[in-house]
């Protein structure tokens with residue numbers, strides 16, 4: 001069983017994906033970490049974020065099992081990741097690893113922006129997880145502050161808005177809800193309620 005989750009930044013899809021993976025006992029891939037890993041490698045080696053050749057090399061050198069969520073989860077690396085993510089050759093260099101992960105025998109939970117539409121159009125259950133901009137800005141600000149870093153909600157809101165636009169408007173595999181995805185708007189839902197709704201939908205598929 002492949003469960004695909006897509007949606008904008010700070011929508012809650014990552015938390016939901018981790019909960020679903022634990023609940024069904026299947027591995028989880030946060031594909032945002034791949035783009036974050038490429039961005040971090042480019043920054044560390046002093047390359048520009050639009051250097052496509054260096055991006056492809058960094059993508060080829062990524063070790064999926066060694067991606068350090070803590071190191072890669074900063075707001076700044078998320079911003080850099082969305083710049084790297086517009087480069088078709090970089091997206092292409094990350095494609096095989098994502099598809100291989102998704103098609104492992106016991107199934108997988110995989111989240112990102114283009115999973116239900118492009119990486120795994122054959123996924124069994126697809127979710128498009130979203131929340132309004134104000135709520136997402138509140139969540140991301142809280143998250144940054146919980147790591148002891150400084151955040152101003154007006155700046156975070158602007159960053160998210162810019163990043164969403166970049167992700168939705170890029171030519172190659174833009175962020176988009178798949179026609180057969182379930183829309184999960186978490187603006188007024190806590191994680192427990194969102195999780196229960198998702199489990200109901202997945203269980204309905206499993207009972208078929």
Ligand code: CDP
Pocket residue numbers: 008009010011014031032033035036078081082083085111112113114115163167
């Ligand atoms: O955690 P957050 O929602 O802020 O971002 P993320 O899921 O870690 O993704 C970071 C960036 O990587 C996104 O803004 C996208 O530009 C890019 N990305 C993508 O293009 N395709 C994916 N499947 C996953 C992430």
